[in-house]
Amino acid sequence: MDLSVTIGSLHLKNPVIAASGCFGYGVEYADLVDLSSLGAIVVKGLFLEAREGHPAPRIVETPAGMLNAIGLQGIGVRRFVDEKLPELRARHATVIVNVCGTTIDEYAEVTRILADADGVDAIELNISCPNIKEGGIQFGCSLSGTFDVVSRVRKVTRLPIIPKLTPNVTDVASFARASEEGGADAVSLVNTFLAMVIDVESRRPKISNVVGGLSGPAIRPIAVRMVYECRQMVKIPIIGIGGIVDARDALEFMIAGATAVQVGTANFVDPFIWPKLLEGLRQYLQRHHVTHVRDLIGTVDLQAKDKEWISS
Numbered sequence: 001m002d003l004s005v006t007i008g009s010l011h012l013k014n015p016v017i018a019a020s021g022c023f024g025y026g027v028e029y030a031d032l033v034d035l036s037s038l039g040a041i042v043v044k045g046l047f048l049e050a051r052e053g054h055p056a057p058r059i060v061e062t063p064a065g066m067l068n069a070i071g072l073q074g075i076g077v078r079r080f081v082d083e084k085l086p087e088l089r090a091r092h093a094t095v096i097v098n099v100c101g102t103t104i105d106e107y108a109e110v111t112r113i114l115a116d117a118d119g120v121d122a123i124e125l126n127i128s129c130p131n132i133k134e135g136g137i138q139f140g141c142s143l144s145g146t147f148d149v150v151s152r153v154r155k156v157t158r159l160p161i162i163p164k165l166t167p168n169v170t171d172v173a174s175f176a177r178a179s180e181e182g183g184a185d186a187v188s189l190v191n192t193f194l195a196m197v198i199d200v201e202s203r204r205p206k207i208s209n210v211v212g213g214l215s216g217p218a219i220r221p222i223a224v225r226m227v228y229e230c231r232q233m234v235k236i237p238i239i240g241i242g243g244i245v246d247a248r249d250a251l252e253f254m255i256a257g258a259t260a261v262q263v264g265t266a267n268f269v270d271p272f273i274w275p276k277l278l279e280g281l282r283q284y285l286q287r288h289h290v291t292h293v294r295d296l297i298g299t300v301d302l303q304a305k306d307k308e309w310i311s312s
């Protein structure tokens with residue numbers, strides 16, 4: 001059985017990737033999880049400089065999910081390169097760095113620093129965080145902004161570039177297209193959905209930023225639909241994200257058109273989820289007599305309308 005998949009020039013030993021912001025800088029989990037057993041890890045979003053993020057409370061549980069407004073707290077790209085990357089390299093992790101910026105120049109500069117460092121395998125462009133006001137999602141909510149960030153970053157690196165798209169737009173597939181036209185090697189989707197939770201006793205929002213991003217199983221069917229729509233629109237690989245908690249969920253994204261998947265919130269519930277996900281994928285392949293997991297990509301059967309199991 002072969003779980004390997006390819007994203008541009010990036011060869012992953014399996015399609016299971018730890019999502020940004022839910023796996024620290026990877027090193028925090030290194031004693032719990034064999035980092036080299038994952039397809040890749042995406043580290044927490046990085047700007048040029050360190051950021052404090054928003055004041056607490058920054059997360060709250062919701063039905064089948066959670067709301068967060070961390071505000072992209074981080075140590076800045078240079079400290080990441082000096083202090084975290086060497087250990088990730090030593091642990092043989094495949095490392096994707098989630099790159100943030102308040103300006104297009106900042107995206108390009110952070111990427112340039114990472115491209116010069118040893119041990120970075122790909123760049124995920126975070127143009128979709130709903131929790132910061134300046135830059136970021138403003139590029140990701142504009143087709144020309146998306147194109148401009150991607151095409152500018154394209155000029156500073158040969159590393160695979162993977163813009164991460166926001167679901168907080170009407171037609172996400174057109175943003176996948178703008179990314180492809182800008183020179184992206186793949187797109188990842190989705191980031192979190194803008195949402196709000198209010199404590200009715202105090203009548204106050206439950207997180208300090210008032211609004212935040214919703215993640216977890218609650219968003220999964222919407223994310224699957226978005227991956228499916230993007231698959232019709234672009235040729236580049238898609239990385240599916242949103243509410244994956246087991247192998248069946250991961251397979252749903254792949255059958256809808258994703259080449260690989262990322263898992264975020266589920267890692268907070270169960271940090272030992274990773275070997276179970278991989279074993280679940282293997283068992284499915286065995287049961288369905290499929291040798292290569294990549295043969296499942298985009299194989300949703302739309303001709304089966306008259307089959308009994310659909311009408312029942």
Ligand SMILES: Cc1cc2nc3c(=O)[nH]c(=O)nc-3n(C[C@H](O)[C@H](O)[C@H](O)COP(=O)(O)O)c2cc1C
Pocket residue numbers: 019020021022044045066068070072098126129164190191192214215216217219241242243244262263264265266
């Ligand atoms: C606490 C938290 C922090 C996050 N931080 C980032 C981040 O720094 N950059 C990013 O692109 N996405 C970030 N995300 C979004 C996740 O990577 C993922 O896209 C989203 O949570 C949906 O996947 P999930 O339902 O599996 O969690 C964060 C999500 C959570 C819950």
